[in-house]
Amino acid sequence: MCEFNDKIRLVxxxxxxxxxxxxxxxxxxxxxRITVNGxxxxxxxxxxxxxxxxxxxxxILAAEEVKYYIALNKPVGYTCxxxxxxxxxxxxxxxxxxxxxxxxxAGRLDRDSEGLIIFSNDGDFVAKLTHPSFQVRKRxxxxxxxxxxxxxxxRLMAGIIDDGERLHADKIEKIAPRKxxxxxxxxxxxxxxxxxxxxxxxxxxxxxxxxxxxxxxxxLVSGDFKILSNDDLKLLTAEITF
Numbered sequence: 074m075c076e077f078n079d080k081i082r083l084v085x086x087x088x089x090x091x092x093x094x095x096x097x098x099x100x101x102x103x104x105x106r107i108t109v110n111g112x113x114x115x116x117x118x119x120x121x122x123x124x125x126x127x128x129x130x131x132x133i134l135a136a137e138e139v140k141y142y143i144a145l146n147k148p149v150g151y152t153c154x155x156x157x158x159x160x161x162x163x164x165x166x167x168x169x170x171x172x173x174x175x176x177x178x179a180g181r182l183d184r185d186s187e188g189l190i191i192f193s194n195d196g197d198f199v200a201k202l203t204h205p206s207f208q209v210r211k212r213x214x215x216x217x218x219x220x221x222x223x224x225x226x227x228r229l230m231a232g233i234i235d236d237g238e239r240l241h242a243d244k245i246e247k248i249a250p251r252k253x254x255x256x257x258x259x260x261x262x263x264x265x266x267x268x269x270x271x272x273x274x275x276x277x278x279x280x281x282x283x284x285x286x287x288x289x290x291x292x293l294v295s296g297d298f299k300i301l302s303n304d305d306l307k308l309l310t311a312e313i314t315f
Contacts, residue, residue: 080120081173083107086127089172090134106130141174142301142309143192146293153181153190160184168192168298179203180211183263188213188281189289191309192298198310202284207313208258210243212283215253215265218275221245225272226253235267242268251277285309 087098087107099117101107107114108128109121121127127134145164147153152160165176179191179202193199201207221229232241242265244256255265266276282289287309293299301309 080122082117083109083114083119083121083127084117085172086121087129087134089139090127092129092134101129139170139172139174140195140198141170141176141193142195142198142306143168143170143176143298144287144289144293144301144305145190145192145298146289146295147182147187147190148295149185149187152184153178164190165192167296170300180260181262182281183266186279186281187295188279189284189287190281191284191301201313202310205259209285209312210283211257211260211281213255213257213265214248214278214280214282215255215269215276216278217251217253217269218277219273220251221247221253221269221272221274229268229272233268233271235271240264240268285313286311 083102084095084098087093087101088095092098093101102115102117105113105115106129108131109119110126111128145167147164147167151162151164151167153164154160164178164182168176170176174194176192176194177196177199179193179199182188182190191199191202202209226245226247229240229242230245232239234240238261240261242255243258244254246254248254257264261267265279269276285308287301287305290299
């Protein structure tokens, strides 16, 4: 069933059920073929909730939940958690889906980080994309306040212990002065920032650019999102067995 945050328009409900396109759904309503809770409804814009019984020619319609898979280019200053009551700005609020959906982030980017993050209302998909056992590769561009020399890079790749956790990067490549590309297969909380701090350096900018084989599109500007195509999903989940 659809997860309604509130009421949606009757024509959206009918379209979500698969009974007709939204345009045709409007015609069905005007023709008097739709009832809501047993009463004929001629208003296509009427709001209905998950508790209403909508029928076409007497047959109850059940709106199937549309599964959404969305890439967001998260700006700095936005929080990924839907449940953080102290957050001023939530990343999920930047996303508008054609039909109501309760979206969850597949992993996190902290408030001060930016870049690629995936949202979906498919719980199984989110769980597999984030589970450590699948070790889905993630890449980040990291700018620091000082240079990380070769010995520091080797140490971070070998692994460090911080607050009882072993942190390490699979690969760190220098791409410009004080600018690096980090590759991780498992993301612990603020892992890159903690590793850089262990080298007495500070992260000035952190941007995720890739998850799996899916690369943040260059034309997806900060704050924008896109609904992923089947080809996008294949890139994203190439390392996962569903």
